[in-house]
Amino acid sequence: MSAYDELMEYQRDTEALGQVAGRLHWDMETVMPKGAGDQRSDELAAMEHVLHARKTEPRIGDWLAAIDEASLDEVGRANLRHIRRSYERTRRLPVKLAAEIARTTSRSHAVWAQARAEDDFAAFAPMLKEVVRLKREEGAALADGGDPYDALMDDYEPGATAADLEAMFGALRPRLVALREKVLGKPMPRGLEGTYDDDAQMELTRRIAATFGYDFSRGRVDKAVHPFSSGSGDDVRITTRTNPLDPFNCIFSTIHETGHASYEQGIDPAYRLTPLGQGVSMGVHESQSRIYENQLGRGRAFCGHLHGMMTESFGDLGMDPEAFYAAVNRVQNGYIRTESDEVQYNLHIFLRFDLERQLIAGTLDVDDLEEAWNARFLADFGYPVEKASDGVLQDVHWSLGLIGYFPTYSLGNVYAGCLNEALRGAVPDLDDQLARGDTSGATGWLRENLQRHGGLYEPREVVTRACGAAPSEGPLLDYLEAKFAGIYGL
Template identity: 65%
Template sequence: MTAYQQLAAFQRETEALAQISGRLGWDQETMMPRGAAEQRAVESEALEGVLHARRTDPRIGAWLAQAEAQTPQEARSLALIAKSYHRNARIPAKLAADLARVTSLSQGKWAEARANEDAAAFLPVLNEVLALKREEAAALAQGGDLYDALLEDYEPGTSAAQIGAMFDRMRPRLKALADRASVAPQPAALAHKFGTEAQMTLARQAATAFGYDWSRGRLDLAVHPFSSGSGSDVRITTRVAADDPFNCLYSTIHETGHACYEQSIDPAYALSPLGGGVSMGVHESQSRIYENQLGRSSAFTGWLFDKMTELFGAFGVADAQAFYAQVNRVGKGFIRTESDELHYNLHIMLRFDLERDLIAGRLEAADLEEAWNERFLQDFGARVPKPSQGFLQDVHWSVGLFGYFPTYALGNVYAGCLNKAMRAEVSGIDEGLARGETHLATAWLREKVQRHGGLYQPVDLIERACGFAPSEEPLLDYLEAKFTALYPA
């Protein structure tokens, strides 16, 4: 075997073990009995120890020095392995194991604190997570910006300064659109009660409509919707609220976008550095374009209205046009995952600023709730009534995902670019959506984005797909056109 072949075989086993680690996380969120939390933390710690040892194995360095790429795919794989090797080598094995153990425990403590509205119960373990993430960031940054070092894991090639500048450009136009729509008359909230089984039936129908491959995937319930896995084993979750079927429905469509990305990557890349989504921003571009530009369009909501009427009978919405307005209600709600398209990025900007301060040491866990509530009042004009509608609503910080949040907004920006390019190239998309047929759009996304996996850098991938450099302008133009039509001045 050549050096490249030996390295690829070793990497394949590492990738397989990483998938198993991800499956443990999925199980913890969906199936694991509550009493198993302590044992699961030990299991996660042990597996992370094995993974860290493999990722920093000295043989990788020797293989990299000798390996010669014969194709662009092999060259990209070598570059990604080298990056992972050098980054992981900076992290002490004990720190990696401690992070796995503490974040596994923290996840359960967050869920319990959220359910009990007990912020104080979560703070001790959040302090532990924060201390470990600061230590990890310092090890990775080697004197550079701590937050940028963490951000690199989720959106390679960007920086907090670049994202902050983008947010500064977006905020005035977003605020103006949101403020104008918020004062317009809105459809009344649904008063109907929607059964769990019927909601899950609709969620499965929607996932099927968007091309989810059930032979390689499944759908389950969780506290916080998420997608995990890749290739031949991809799993999504959703949640159900009896008075809000859109929570379940659009969470499912969103996670289906993530899942279809993973299911559509070239099978030749399976269990290799190219076998997953290239970045969380690109991943979010798929979930957000499925959920919003396609799933909340007037065409697709017409089909959904008929499906909901079949399942629930008369549920208080007169017709498809009223249903489209219902799906796109605008309001300054507390919950990020339930927010409308105009307010969503404002939720992300709040989290981005807070977590940068947390990592930099300008903000401590004990002061986080107060800082969150003050910022929410400033941005949204409302006082947060309880922790589950404030800083306890998201799972991310409990599991150490600092640097993840800004990729949601970046995904919206990429989705805006992709939507503009796709509609310029493909005709008949809305006619198909009106019949519940998404294949014209999803085939374009599969060809332009999804099949490439990790082959290209994130910005390069979006530019290749669109034919122009990514910018926030297409997203803002889309939002202005849509919500001006919905809520004319």
């Protein structure tokens, strides 16, 4: 075999082991016995040892040196780009540190879940201190003299920098705040009333996932505290959660995760178990979950169809389709990021982005984090946080060491705004299709123009190719202003 063939054969096993490690995390979040936490921590640490050793195997350097890149096609060059990046990055990270991060974050997750249930940040703070200490070490090792936060963020959005995102978020904030003030100055549409059976919600949400193209022969829907999507290729799983007083929580969490899962299921099968066989970044991933959830799922056209589906499942909802559309898109005060309306969602992200940058820089201590969160929330939203589960403990990310992940949510919203503009130009009868419950025009366009490429292109490049222009915040802001002006009569 050629050096390239040998490298790709080796890489296939590394990718497969990475999928196994991901399945351990899925199990931990869904069905793992509560008492298995410590053992699972050791199992994940052992997997990290194996993966780190494979990713830093000296033969990778020899293969990379031996390959004539000019002889490769576009796919081959993209594979080398990913492998070289992983090889150079992983070699900077000591294996002992990598394993300790895996072990600690596994244990930290269990402590966070208990502390969240008890609204007790002090119970989680010692564990979070350890996570932050380890992530600071990781950032410093990976940065090699550069910005540690940028180095951590590179895991989720290769090529992005905090400075660039700070500028983008600064451009988003004024129009978002102005829109929020106008909307909150108007009467709020009424919401759903009554209770909605959990089992009926799960049955409906599986139907909705199928409506958006989720392939159940290669996936499943389960419950978790924090909804997520896991896996790629032929095993892509999603989770959701139910609330008997708020079925929208379950429905739109599921549509959101279906966007993530559809991206993974839509990647060219030829890339399976190669570096190209997964979504290229979390920002691009989030563009898929957000456009499925918001521009498609919360749009007037699909809401009319969803009104009929919910009536079939739960009986008379007490409102017509237009009132239902307004209820789905209510803008209201709230603490929880995942339940936030489109107008305010990014403001929740900006808060987290700023705080975690301070944690990594060492300008904010974990002991002061809850107070800093509450003060920032009050300044940004105008009302106080009353309990930790509505504030600093609401998200799972920091317990898992996912520092640098949060800004990709807002970046994904920006990408989604651009993709929505291009999609509607390409599929002029899109709303007629969605009103019939036919999402194939939208999902097919996204699959063809973005999802199938997997990791073939860099994040901004794949969005630019799909949209015909470089991504910017303008389309998202224009979409939000037009949508909510229509709902609220602005």
